[in-house]
Amino acid sequence: MNTSNRNERKIEILNILNFATSPLSAIEIHDQSQPITLSIETIRSRLLSYVRHGLIERKRVNNNYVYYYVYSITERGIKQLNYFLSIREQVKKQAGILVREPVRFLNE
Numbered sequence: 001m002n003t004s005n006r007n008e009r010k011i012e013i014l015n016i017l018n019f020a021t022s023p024l025s026a027i028e029i030h031d032q033s034q035p036i037t038l039s040i041e042t043i044r045s046r047l048l049s050y051v052r053h054g055l056i057e058r059k060r061v062n063n064n065y066v067y068y069y070v071y072s073i074t075e076r077g078i079k080q081l082n083y084f085l086s087i088r089e090q091v092k093k094q095a096g097i098l099v100r101e102p103v104r105f106l107n108e
Helices: 003-019 026-032 040-052 075-100
Strands: 056-063 066-073
Touching: 003 026, 003 040, 003 066, 003 075, 026 040, 026 066, 040 056, 040 066, 066 075
Parallel strands: none
Antiparallel strands: 056 066
């Protein structure tokens, strides 16, 4: 798996948590993710990794003797998300500039 895919997954999951009004479970995050992207197993493993890195926090919830975790974004996660989104915008601008310039060959 290349770094670009990992960063896109991170952006997607952090973005979902950033706009959530309350903590979400892994299944709720899966339901809100784009249809072509993440499996529930991938989301669970990514969430655990992001908890370890301090990007999100998790809380154990008891619902009729069934335990599950809900996740919310931390300040560090918001900073990371903003950084990735700003980098994405810079790359789009640079790509737009490159496309507008005429193509020159070496022998011209």
